[in-house]
Amino acid sequence: MAHELKGKVAVITGATRKRGLGRAIALALARAGADVAVTGSSRGNASLTADEQKDGWRGLPDVVAEIEALGVRGCGAYMDVRKAEDVQRMVQEVVDKLGRIDILINNATYPRAADRVPVQELDDDLWRNIIDINLTGTMLCSKYVSRQMITQGEGGSIVSISSGAALKAPATFSAYAASKAGMHALMAALADELGEHGITANVIAPGFLDTARIDTLRDPAKWEKRLSTIPIKRPGTVEEVADLVRYLCGPSARWISGDVLLMTGGEVRRAAR
Numbered sequence: 001m002a003h004e005l006k007g008k009v010a011v012i013t014g015a016t017r018k019r020g021l022g023r024a025i026a027l028a029l030a031r032a033g034a035d036v037a038v039t040g041s042s043r044g045n046a047s048l049t050a051d052e053q054k055d056g057w058r059g060l061p062d063v064v065a066e067i068e069a070l071g072v073r074g075c076g077a078y079m080d081v082r083k084a085e086d087v088q089r090m091v092q093e094v095v096d097k098l099g100r101i102d103i104l105i106n107n108a109t110y111p112r113a114a115d116r117v118p119v120q121e122l123d124d125d126l127w128r129n130i131i132d133i134n135l136t137g138t139m140l141c142s143k144y145v146s147r148q149m150i151t152q153g154e155g156g157s158i159v160s161i162s163s164g165a166a167l168k169a170p171a172t173f174s175a176y177a178a179s180k181a182g183m184h185a186l187m188a189a190l191a192d193e194l195g196e197h198g199i200t201a202n203v204i205a206p207g208f209l210d211t212a213r214i215d216t217l218r219d220p221a222k223w224e225k226r227l228s229t230i231p232i233k234r235p236g237t238v239e240e241v242a243d244l245v246r247y248l249c250g251p252s253a254r255w256i257s258g259d260v261l262l263m264t265g266g267e268v269r270r271a272a273r
Contacts, residue, residue: 004250006033009098011090013081013141014108016040016059018052019212021161022107023063024238027070028246034103035073037094038063041080041108049212073098081108081137084144091144100152103249104145106138106160106183112216116172127175134179139186142201146194155198157249160187161241164207164264180205184260191258200257202248207264210235231266 010029015022015038022038030036040060048059060076067074075097079086094101110133115126138160149156165173166180183203190201208230227233241263247253248261262268 003033
């Protein structure tokens, strides 16, 4: 449905990567007619990948420019999702610039790091950082954006991006899987609390997506081994996930709330058998 989100304002957290899911979601919602605000965690080149720097990618400013090139309004905000004052400031900036907030996509996540080890070897501070960004950040953004939605009195949509790892919970993924599984419980509680206000809260749990996050696995042997666990035999694309996000925020999904929608190419269901 073309322009089904016209008149809506969306916020997508963690949307600075050139080959990332946040950017794809931002552009999908903009194509559907929404005005879009995107957030990032840092200015400058420090957080950019080597290929992004080589391409002259600027992160947040470039995503905003792409949004506006689609004929809708865009804005960007730098913030730390772990800090309530940053989130509150972001909400006020978006309302001041775009007038309202109807859609929140919790996409900010801790990058793949040295956490992929047994629990006995997991650094305590790294555990806290992953939980703080993935789970506490999702709570804070949902808390302050839903307050704004309730004040507006016209409903809204919250979609949190989780992972198939939250259900599969493989070895050495304890911090990441636990943080994402916590998002499922949080969204379920929010769906119950916000339903009377016409606000839906859902989770999308993607599996192996073709983004910059999996570049370390592109060695042919590692790649084939990883794909062998996926019945569809390929990674998912950010555009496929973004299209489901768009649907959940649109008029045809107003009775979908409190749900976890898997997008894993069949991998998680296969693992559960």
